Amino acid sequence: MTYKIAVLPGDFIGPEVVDATIQLLDAVTPRYEISLEYTTLPFGGGALDAFGTPLPDGTKTVCAQSDAVLMGSAGGPVGDHPWNRVPRALRVESGILGIRKHLGVYSNLRPVRVFGGLEGLSPLKSEVARGTDMLIVRELTGGIYFGKPSFNTPDEGVSTDRYTRPEVERIAKVAFEAARARGGRVTSVDKANVLDVSQFWRDVVVGVHESEYSDVTLDHLYVDNAAMQIASNPRQFDVIVTSNLFGDILSDLAAVIPGSLGVLPSASLGDGPGLFEPVHGSAPDIAGKGVANPVGTMLSAAMMLKYGLGQPKAAEAVEGAVQRALGEEPTKDLGGSRGTEAFTEAVVKALSTLASV
Ligand code: NAD
Ligand code: IPM
Ligand code: MN
Numbered sequence: 001m002t003y004k005i006a007v008l009p010g011d012f013i014g015p016e017v018v019d020a021t022i023q024l025l026d027a028v029t030p031r032y033e034i035s036l037e038y039t040t041l042p043f044g045g046g047a048l049d050a051f052g053t054p055l056p057d058g059t060k061t062v063c064a065q066s067d068a069v070l071m072g073s074a075g076g077p078v079g080d081h082p083w084n085r086v087p088r089a090l091r092v093e094s095g096i097l098g099i100r101k102h103l104g105v106y107s108n109l110r111p112v113r114v115f116g117g118l119e120g121l122s123p124l125k126s127e128v129a130r131g132t133d134m135l136i137v138r139e140l141t142g143g144i145y146f147g148k149p150s151f152n153t154p155d156e157g158v159s160t161d162r163y164t165r166p167e168v169e170r171i172a173k174v175a176f177e178a179a180r181a182r183g184g185r186v187t188s189v190d191k192a193n194v195l196d197v198s199q200f201w202r203d204v205v206v207g208v209h210e211s212e213y214s215d216v217t218l219d220h221l222y223v224d225n226a227a228m229q230i231a232s233n234p235r236q237f238d239v240i241v242t243s244n245l246f247g248d249i250l251s252d253l254a255a256v257i258p259g260s261l262g263v264l265p266s267a268s269l270g271d272g273p274g275l276f277e278p279v280h281g282s283a284p285d286i287a288g289k290g291v292a293n294p295v296g297t298m299l300s301a302a303m304m305l306k307y308g309l310g311q312p313k314a315a316e317a318v319e320g321a322v323q324r325a326l327g328e329e330p331t332k333d334l335g336g337s338r339g340t341e342a343f344t345e346a347v348v349k350a351l352s353t354l355a356s357v
Contacts, residue, residue, distance in 0.1 A: 014072025138247025
């Protein structure tokens, strides 16, 4: 099978982790008679400098016509920087939101797993981290990221958190379906004790549960307690479903459990091509040093093979090889000695051992 893959490397470490991932994909795919045709497209701060927009029309068009989109990460340093001084619509982050909205990928799956034997990489006690296997289902194309009114004047700043019934129903269904295929439990995270939009979220989730998914266990947590529970007892969670903003924050927090933000992957799915990107950003602080951890992007590519292209065996091979290479000697962010290149070589090598087993 031949698939068209749109590739958006982005900025700073984005191209580094994407290059590493493509090396791995090129080693995996022939074993499963898959052929990937890559089209690399301008996106992010580089595109803003070159074309005056972080998300050129051509990039949008090619992405929508592809079988899947593989993204690195985009954006500049968090402090004062030219990319942070342009109007909101031209900000790199608006380009990220723009491609998600254009592809209609409302469902952002962010799995957080601690592979067996790798709990020692966590800054948490091994007995706390061990066996963590949760799926954060983050709503991705609604909520306060997109709500109107939204403006910033010298006297006032306004953003609006807003959800409609169909938006909450469809993400709740994704979470319940995922739970049926996993541990059968969904925790909906909100702030219904304070926010009307959250009470609405909760009521709709309860309604979907009662009418179609009463075989799944549903409970609810307020987001502040959820943050504490994720850090102190992560094994209690199976599927977490939450809004766009809460999911963004909780997933960076959950990255602490496996040991680094650099290892978390994501799949963003809708009705068309999926978008596959690591959870982390462009990490300008470590760019160009050869130390970016490519695992989050590699595991995002595994999700692309599984959910985007329907090639679960190739996905398993990627995961197995990553797991084995991490077990031998991890990357620097995880306290090991390997930089991006050495780690990527090790994953490719691990792949050949796996395939012969
Ligand atoms: P960040 O995720 O880029 O970095 C946070 C910390 O984690 C840094 O110390 C960084 O060095 C480390 N880190 C991140 N990825 C790593 C990896 N693969 N290997 C090793 N260490 C890694 O977050 P930030 O500094 O808040 O944001 C930087 C820029 O990235 C901003 O412009 C932000 O808007 C953007 N961003 C983009 C995306 C995306 O493209 N999807 C996601 C998040 C942030
Ligand atoms: C993420 C990022 C993005 C988000 C930003 C950079 C737009 O933090 O993918 O987690 O908030 O969704
Ligand atoms: Mn984030």
